[in-house]
Structures are given as structure tokens and as C-alpha cells.
Amino acid sequence: MEDFTVKIEFPINGTNDRTSLDQAIRTLGNNKGITEAFLKENILIVEYYSQIIGEEALRVLIGQSGLRLAEEPDAPEKRERNPVKRYINRLAKSNEKRFGNRRLDCCDLNRKEA
Numbered sequence: 001m002e003d004f005t006v007k008i009e010f011p012i013n014g015t016n017d018r019t020s021l022d023q024a025i026r027t028l029g030n031n032k033g034i035t036e037a038f039l040k041e042n043i044l045i046v047e048y049y050s051q052i053i054g055e056e057a058l059r060v061l062i063g064q065s066g067l068r069l070a071e072e073p074d075a076p077e078k079r080e081r082n083p084v085k086r087y088i089n090r091l092a093k094s095n096e097k098r099f100g101n102r103r104l105d106c107c108d109l110n111r112k113e114a
Helices: 018-029 055-064 083-099
Strands: 005-011 034-040 043-049
Touching: 005 055, 018 034, 018 055, 043 055
Parallel strands: none
Antiparallel strands: 005 043, 034 043
């Protein structure tokens, strides 16, 4: 059954203390579907059965165990090829910057906020 296991690495935030790290790793190792969890430098390595537990569920378990993962850089946005969609996206960003996330109301547009 070793063929069905997956190893994944998670960079760990450096603010975790050693005792909480050890306790969290033991907690992770006791979960169904996780065969092994260990720490190598600042990287948490987890081996699990992908048929039993998914990567997102694994991230939730890691968060519940008290470990803080390092922020992963966001993937660069792909440029939209359709010029109309690009215009609408720019307009939406501009409106969000100007009006925030509140609902637009014609009565509020011409009033100055106090």
C-alpha cells in the first residue's frame, strides 16, 4: 500500500516554539490517513494517503494543530487577452478603491462623508 502515499512539504513560520511544534506533529501523526509527519529545518513534511485525506483537509488539520505555515507567494496573475474583460476588471478595481465594498446607492454618491 506504500504506492498510494503522497509526501508534501509545508514551509513553517519561524515563530512556532519547539514544544508546540512537537505537540502539533504528534497530533498530526495520530490522524487517520496520515502515515508520517516530521520537521526538517523549517519545513513540515507529511506523508499521507491521498485517497483518505486531501491537501486542503491536510492544511485545515495543520492549522487546527496550532502550526502556523509560512505565507506562500501568490501565483502571478495572467493577463486577460480580451480587451473588454480587461476594461471591466480595471473599472471594478477602480470602483472598489473609490467606493469600498459598500453597496452603491444613488443618494449617497453626491454626499460628502463627514
